[in-house]
Amino acid sequence: MTYERFAYVYDELMKDAPYEKWLMILTAKLEQYGIGGRKVLDLACGTGEMTVELAQHGFEVTGVDLSDEMLLVANEKAVKLGLSIPLFQQNMAELEGLGQFDCVTIFCDSLNYLRDEEDIVKTFSRVHEHLKDGGLFLFDIHSIYKMEEIFRNNTFAVNGEEVSYIWDCFPGEEPYSVEHDLSFFVRDDESGLYDRFDELHYQRTYPFEQYKNWLEQAGFTVSEILADLEEAPLVTETERILFVASK
Template sequence: MAAYEMFAKVYDSIMDQTLYDKWTDFSLRHLPKTAERRKLLELACGTGIQSLRFAEAGFDVTGLDLSAEMLKVAEKRAAAAKADLVFKQGDMLDLSQLGKYDFVTCYADSICYMQDEAEVGDVFSEVYKVLCEDGVFIFDVHSTYQTDKHYPGFSYHENADDFAMVWDTYADQAPHSIVHELTFFMQDSDGRFTRYDEVHEERTYDILTYDILLEQAGFRSFRLYADFKDQKPKADSLRWFFVAKK
């Protein structure tokens, strides 16, 4: 099955919900919200929880995701909340049909799913094109410490009444890359369980590489933070945050 097809069915159950509070708080500290500037594009919006948080904070939100299954969940969530959100299926490597936005975000290390640094640079260029002048782009990625030291050997198991999941992570061959192997056991309508397997590959780069790629895309400046806080990265920081300005 395609990446995230089965993951979408259990994603919200296994996701640490407190992370959405952290992403929201970080965003609100770094995204100026005015009546004139409020159009926000959320890349890799997934099941729409973060999109809804942005809408509740007063932004006009469009969510983009590659997974149709994820977007089905997002649309149901927005309808239940009676929120005016727009969701589009698409690839962040091509944003040419999406119009202009004041702000773009890309969280949950989604940039790390790009195959190589050329694709990361292509995403940055696409974001630059859809941003209005003085627009802000915020994204997070795994630190090299996370991919090299923290994640290899990681194992997570989840058991519920209607599904079970085994999640193991290993170091991959390319520098600063990891492989997540996911096995799901989903209960069918007749009560039996069916096994599904997915493989998710992620890769990050050193800070200088991201710096160069942002500059090549046209961004005139960026600020760097770590682990949801307004502080510089440390040697053992797990997640880097970039706040780039067009």
């Protein structure tokens, strides 16, 4: 999977993402669990939208992403705002050498991009190593309901002035997985013509009980499981599940 061109249209596609909600939850949970430190490791930070938001709210944040292109966009945002944010290109399943943090986050269902169970187990272990004792690990995932009922065999489309796209979702090879086949049409400012490029993304999820087991095996205590970024229990139609785990 490449983000070389996708990185530059990502923010347009993510403009309705609940960044403020994630920030509110993170801030509230740090206070709720009595964590006074402000060091946050933002894994799978993408173009840095959340990373920059955290820095602007006084957090000492470090961003990590697998994509150099995404990190380039994130750095451009930080520089433009006069922020100095450490950014590192690493696979979160092989995370190393970044020190310890008060909180580690993996927002925006980024964990669902890990195709193998082993990579999730390794990620949880590496996150545990990078957390201070008592630190929090927050991440959200797509539910099975969202994979099976919202994504599977559905098509989404947006006809924008600058960026348009067609997004087809097909069943993946593994259980509870989806292939996202995206075609983008991006307007060239000089010619006014639209340039097309395609992306194929793969996501996979598991029963929430499995994530809980993996977390406990890595040494975490699962403190809370929230439905759709709300202080609410899971129901059949829950689409996004957020875990709050303590070291």
